[in-house]
Amino acid sequence: MRGAVREREFREFAEARQAQLRRSAYLLYGDWYQAQDLTRTVLMKLYAAWGRVRRDGNVDAYSRTILTRTFIDQQRKGGWREEPVSEPPPQSATVPVAPEVHMMMREALMELSPRYRAVLVLRFWEDWTVEQTAHALRVTPGTVKSQSARGLARLRVIVENMNSEGTVR
Numbered sequence: 001m002r003g004a005v006r007e008r009e010f011r012e013f014a015e016a017r018q019a020q021l022r023r024s025a026y027l028l029y030g031d032w033y034q035a036q037d038l039t040r041t042v043l044m045k046l047y048a049a050w051g052r053v054r055r056d057g058n059v060d061a062y063s064r065t066i067l068t069r070t071f072i073d074q075q076r077k078g079g080w081r082e083e084p085v086s087e088p089p090p091q092s093a094t095v096p097v098a099p100e101v102h103m104m105m106r107e108a109l110m111e112l113s114p115r116y117r118a119v120l121v122l123r124f125w126e127d128w129t130v131e132q133t134a135h136a137l138r139v140t141p142g143t144v145k146s147q148s149a150r151g152l153a154r155l156r157v158i159v160e161n162m163n164s165e166g167t168v169r
Helices: 002-029 032-048 050-056 059-077 099-111 114-125 130-137 141-164
Strands: none
Touching: 002 032, 002 050, 002 059, 002 114, 032 050, 032 059, 050 059, 059 114, 059 130, 099 114, 099 141, 114 130, 114 141, 130 141
16 A cells, blocks of 8 residues: 555656656757756656655755756766757747747756756756755755856856847847
């Protein structure tokens, strides 16, 4: 009986959070297929630790930590190649953004290093605190602050260059 309850709890969590995890993974990779693969990997790792994670409490934070660490590990190992895709992103449940602005920001994010991209996605897309981001990335809060500042500065330069080249207005 306990196994059936565990399975049901995990299935409910996975169904409720899969789309959100996939959107975050897309922001990290810029590719829906890689985002789907990363989401599946996260859910497999989460399932393996489900009993402990469920007892400990914050399953959402744990799943995002797995997502971020797995992404960073795959980037270190050179497991993925970043290639732009022509697929439109799925509709977001947040504030509507003009499609050209959305595409420009996605392209700009892809220009950043994986570490800067991970910090910015966690801090500003997922709305995590400096401390939560530091824990997920296994760095100090000072590193998160400096990488946030450098990543945002780099992102501004990239966007300004895109605008000055006439890519997006």
